[in-house]
Amino acid sequence: MMAHHILRLAAIVAAAALLLQVATGYPWPFCGNSTFKANGTYQAHLNFAAATLPKNASASPDLFATAVVGTVPEQLWAMGLCRGDINATDCFNCLSLAFPDLQNDCSYINNAVIYYDTCMLHYSINQLLPPEDDYSSSTYYINSNENVTSDAGQFNRLVAVLMNATADYAAHNSSRRFATGEADFDQEFPKVYSLAQCTPGMRPAQCRRCLADLMSQTLEGLTNNIGGSMLWVNCTCRYDITPFFNGPAMVRLASPIPSAPAPAPALAPAVPPAAAGEGGRKYSVAGVVLAVVLSTLAALNLVACVCFWRRRRQRAPAKQPYPMYNEAEDMEMVDSMMIDVSTLRAATGDFDESNKLGQGGFGAVYKGVLPGGGEVAVKRLSQSSMQGVEELKNELALVAKLKHRNLVRLVGICLEQQERLLVYEFVPNRSLDLILFDTEKREQLDWGQRYRIINGVARGLQYLHEDSQLRVVHRDLKASNILLDANMNPKISDFGLARIFGRDQTQAVTARIVGTYGYMAPEYVMRGNYSVKSDAFSFGVMVLEIVTGRSCNDCNGTTSQDLLSTWVQVWEHWDAGTATATVDPCMGDGSFPVGEVLRCIHIALLCVQADPAARPIMSSVVMMLGGDTMTLEAPSKPAIFAGNNNTAGNATLSTVSLQG
Template identity: 95%
Template sequence: MMAHHIPRLAAIVAAAALLFQVATGYPWPFCGNSTFKANGTYQAHLNFAAATLPKNASASPDLFATAVVGTVPEQLWAMGLCRGDINATDCFNCLTLAFPDLQNDCSYINNAVIYYDTCMLHYSINQLLPPEDDDSSSTYYINSNENVTSDAGQFNRLVAVLMNATADYAAHNSSRRFATGEADFDQEFPKVYSLAQCTPGMRPAQCRRCLADLMSQMLEGLTNNIGGSMLWVNCTCRYEITPFFNGPAMVRLASLIPSAPAPAPTPAPALALAVPPAAASEGRRKCCVAVIVLAVVLSTMAALNLVACVCLWRRRRPRAPAKQPYPMYSTEAEDMEMVDSMMIDVSTLRAATGDFDESNKLGEGGFGAVYKGVLPNGDEIAVKRLSQSSTQGVEELKNELALVAKLKHRNLVRLVGICLEQRERLLVYEFVPNRSLDLILFDTEKREQLDWEQRYSIINGIARGLQYLHEDSQLRVVHRDLKASNVLLDANMNPKISDFGLARIFGRDQTQAVTSRVVGT
């Protein structure tokens, strides 16, 4: 096994300041470079935390606890988290062992973190990582030295889909922010196993973004590897070809490999989330419905480039010496497989929308109408039905698909899937119940319901979405059609930028471009 340090921001966590060469396997300690005096006040604070935090964490239903001891400037902040599938006794024993181990490995260092198979411990001179901070300042990955020897591309895609399914479950379906997964491979390895976990104090959206950020690095850095982990204080993810967690998997995926050898498009896997066998079987028959949600971040991690800008849009934060660039999925075949994995059967969408009944119409724009729908699993969706006379051609459609699938932010609408059957061109998005901002702003009665606090929140959310598009995402994107009708509002009136059909990818240092026609708003 190898540990790799990947710094990602200038204001890094002190615990990540040094990279340590450690023995194969757990534990993995990482030490900062700030020290404290022996037998001083900070040591007393550490001793107190060591005596109380393991007990508090193991007694918590989330197997998680924090401790704040003393006052600034020698205040200690500590956090202990155990893996969600272990019992309280094992949690207590792991964290009890972690304190002396970490102090031994990082002698008189006041910023340190140690990762075990079943728990992690972090302490620092102050609280550097509050629950609201979902930006992983420094991450580490651990990988096996063994690579897949046959059908590596299929294995990598399976791992990506499985990891995203597991991350979705951890963020949205578990109060512990913890999930395990299992998928069939059916070739060199019969099974692949996964795990995703966040600190329980994180909100679902924060947890999902944290895991997506880690997985985008992990699936790039661990390409073709049979197993590995991505470690950060607020979230971790892992996959292996052998079982490593207790109990049955919370998420189960069928194989991505087609049963017949004919070169047909790769079917998307069926997602079963701890459901009875009969329901799981039914879910597998509707294979494309559940997995499309997962393909959004899969495309981010695969770094697909449908517009031939692969060398330009790689805007990344600074990281450790880039002597060994990781391979990316950039071939046309990979692009097509990504599109196939997001396909939804047209009959499913017709049933979901009542055959595009007028009563389900949410609105209509220059490219076509949008309908509300309900999938068989109960998920609400918005289906953008491009009209036959739409000026948005196939290239613009691919542009929107490529862009939205690669972008992941709470202020951007989430693409769920696509359908290109029976002369239909359908884009499927998450359903945003309060519809578009223009319906409120330009209605004399409804706009009175927006107080200035809500207006400020909406403005701030749109700005955050644009900041992500322009500076913080892997792609540098200019929307070119930002207007009130393309800002959707969720149940909590949080804004989500939508409609990327006219968006433009910019290069890393590019600040302007020339268009061949007048477009946008």
């Protein structure tokens, strides 16, 4: 029996390597891999569920509802669950928002889930909930990015015991499968608060097992953290040092747990319901001590299986070039996206010039219509490309994992007959530069549309830099790589120069400098250094282009002084308090919100500063754009001009390999 438990613990530890950690903040959408056709049957089913499920869930005493719409093979199954302490109105509002948000974040994906602070929504095709013990691809934890500064071991033990006590109450003492908890800690953090919830249809034993397995896989990843959420479709847990639920706690640990050898918090055992007094609302000191002793025994088992597991891994080290990269799995995903070259030749009229959408440094892009009627954009990589097929497949396997409303979605690949074709979703309004820098078309862009484009690009970059399972530096952000959908929403495209960073990596250096001059940060041009801050520089240049209507490449000079003199003028106007004089006259005289426009100029000037450390990260940019509550620092003069002369600028130009 002991051997069986050790093997089970080992399996749990191994499975934990598959978890996805994300930073704090709601909402959090997670997208599957399979897709459905736009305006088809599945979309109609989604629309029906969106119109009925929020009302049904908010009217339910459990704030929970499911919906099954249509028949196989395009049957939709949806589930909405609200936090057990909110009211019906808040539940309705949360789920009503969840449907459009999830469809935006996971466009045309038929299996997706989104978590908010007060509700969650899941829908899928032809299936009900995932099996109770299938956590391999859909379990997540969110941390608060702040750690305990004193007595961390005691804090971790308290969190483990409190979370298990709360889970017990949710499973065994609540018909709604919901519970909240509270415990005393110390002077630094007087209280710790907790919450546990399962879908109401679960039996008590099912709910408790779901919560136990979820915590065993995720709580260890939150060690020393002052707060965190553990998310799965069937059950969720949360703790924090500040109150986040309504009403009094259902579980109360009145006394701090004694200082004892620290058990592994991820596997703290359940506090038996029999140990609770007053209907399960309070736990005796004896019960807590028992929990700690049992936790220590579980920890010894865990240590043994971890050592065994690590020894096995050391004997056969795996080559893992990127975080969360599984070569076999990713190659299988790429293979599933393969499209015959004959299909794409027929779709594009054999790459007829009349279907050509544009030309870039890596090849031409053609509009195509697939046999089912779906419109796509087919990027035909140049035959002179230095990239090998296997390298391309590895890169595509990574890019295919990136799913966000402000990123162009890759839908197919073709590597036949010496062709290298990438098939993307078709974005009807083409690229931003074709509108922004056209003297007639730019009048279509009022300030509201320009502001939405700025916000969307910032959110897309935040996802690439901070929120995705990968950490991606784009390296070629520019107006021609921002595509606009039918509603003028922006989508970042062209990841040909993108690089994947490790989670702890902040910058890299290259001897082969490629990109588009005018958008490249000075540290990249001069020394080959690139990072998320070099993307921030490119973003700042693009924002200035959007506000002024002027391209950074519309000068004919050969020096850096000539090339970016426009942005120096903007900075000088901002410094003099006359920045509105630089606004694109196509937006009308005074017909735009002056404060909002000035704030965008201010943010852009912060992004194009010479010192990378002075530039904001994209999550800060998103917060700055979100309102005027943040006080912005004064920006220094734009990069390249401070302390540089024409000779230096010319010397730099000679080392740059430009891409169109």
